[in-house]
Amino acid sequence: MPDARLHVAVIGLGTMGPGIAATLARGGMGVRVHDTVPAAIERARAAIPQAGSVLDRLGIAPPDSGEGAVSFHEDLESAVAGAGLVIENVPEKVEVKAAVYRALDPLLPAETIVASDTSGIPITTLQGFLSHPERLIGMHWSNPPHIIPMIEVIAGRHTAPATVSFIADLVRSLKLLPVVVKKDVPGFVENRILYALLREAIDLVDQGVIDEEGMDTCVSWGIGYKLAVVGPMRLLDMAGLDIYQSVASFLNADLSDRKDVAGYVTERARAGKLGIKSGEGIFPYTPEQIRELQAERARQLVAVRRILEGRDG
Numbered sequence: 001m002p003d004a005r006l007h008v009a010v011i012g013l014g015t016m017g018p019g020i021a022a023t024l025a026r027g028g029m030g031v032r033v034h035d036t037v038p039a040a041i042e043r044a045r046a047a048i049p050q051a052g053s054v055l056d057r058l059g060i061a062p063p064d065s066g067e068g069a070v071s072f073h074e075d076l077e078s079a080v081a082g083a084g085l086v087i088e089n090v091p092e093k094v095e096v097k098a099a100v101y102r103a104l105d106p107l108l109p110a111e112t113i114v115a116s117d118t119s120g121i122p123i124t125t126l127q128g129f130l131s132h133p134e135r136l137i138g139m140h141w142s143n144p145p146h147i148i149p150m151i152e153v154i155a156g157r158h159t160a161p162a163t164v165s166f167i168a169d170l171v172r173s174l175k176l177l178p179v180v181v182k183k184d185v186p187g188f189v190e191n192r193i194l195y196a197l198l199r200e201a202i203d204l205v206d207q208g209v210i211d212e213e214g215m216d217t218c219v220s221w222g223i224g225y226k227l228a229v230v231g232p233m234r235l236l237d238m239a240g241l242d243i244y245q246s247v248a249s250f251l252n253a254d255l256s257d258r259k260d261v262a263g264y265v266t267e268r269a270r271a272g273k274l275g276i277k278s279g280e281g282i283f284p285y286t287p288e289q290i291r292e293l294q295a296e297r298a299r300q301l302v303a304v305r306r307i308l309e310g311r312d313g
């Protein structure tokens with residue numbers, strides 16, 4: 001069972017790392033953060049307290065022992081020294097993660113747990129790059145990680161049951177929601193659902209059935225809004241399995257089943273249009289718009305979560 005004296009190393013300080021570090025520190029854990037890019041470490045020095053202020057608005061208080069300290073490390077060795085848990089948050093490329101695990105191997109005792117925040121690389125694949133694979137596990141947070149309470153916990157073929165229990169208990173100790181995924185399939189559960197939805201959304205925009213703004217309004221104020229309150233399996237009962245059977249009997253055959261990535265995405269990515277991180281993707285963003293957008297999204301997500309948790313409204 002993890003306790004507040006646990007020291008956690010967070011490796012990779014891009015989109016996900018700072019929010020994860022802030023959440024762990026608010027849980028009372030000592031957190032050491034590392035990135036190979038000094039500028040990312042410097043950005044994290046501001047991003048972590050910003051995430052902490054959102055945790056304040058969520059009403060998430062530290063334990064009686066107080067908030068954990070966060071320290072910033074340009075070298076991997078000092079970041080992981082004494083860590084009971086290492087959370088890997090480097091880019092979603094097997095070779096990049098493999099290089100991190102090879103670098104970690106000589107630095108970690110055999111019992112130190114390594115948790116990957118991978119979006120969907122099978123954990124069993126990653127276990128091929130780290131000694132003592134029984135201590136490697138998937139711990140898939142969602143963006144923004146300091147706000148979304150659900151964390152997928154995924155065992156690879158070699159992950160020890162005690163490792164699964166440790167991570168699930170740690171998530172609960174943070175007052176978050178662990179979901180133990182029973183099979184190590186690509187994309188686990190959340191991203192298989194999300195990527196099926198995104199594939200269909202992109203296809204419909206690409207076909208001219210709807211434009212980008214209309215798509216976002218349709219999904220956010222329709223099914224997205226409803227799914228925040230009624231999960232898909234309960235929704236089947238709410239709509240009626242007879243209705244689902246009738247609609248699916250003709251619709252399933254018409255849904256996108258493409259196996260590649262749509263040109264709508266690859267063309268933009270090739271042009272360097274990656275989204276907020278590059279100032280333009282599907283939509284253009286000025287730095288001020290990005291700040292306003294991220295602040296407004298945090299405000300709205302906090303308000304919705306407080307209502308769903310029964311604390312407001």
Ligand SMILES: NC(=O)C1=CN([C@@H]2O[C@H](COP(=O)(O)OP(=O)(O)OC[C@H]3O[C@@H](n4cnc5c(N)ncnc54)[C@H](O)[C@@H]3O)[C@@H](O)[C@H]2O)C=CC1
Nearest residue numbers: 012013014015016035036037040089090092117118119143
């Ligand atoms: N962006 C998202 O919405 C989500 C991403 N994830 C997953 O989390 C992981 C990280 O994703 P992002 O934070 O979005 O990536 P990112 O590209 O924003 O950040 C990755 C960070 O890792 C650093 N890095 C690269 N190689 C490194 C190394 N060898 N050692 C230390 N740091 C290194 C980079 O400098 C960068 O700051 C990926 O596996 C991703 O699939 C999970 C949930 C959501």
Ligand SMILES: Cc1ncc(C(=O)O)c(C(=O)O)c1O
Nearest residue numbers: 118119120141142143190191
């Ligand atoms: C587009 C996209 N891809 C992956 C993830 C993830 O959860 O890994 C997310 C997310 O919302 O966190 C995402 O939006």
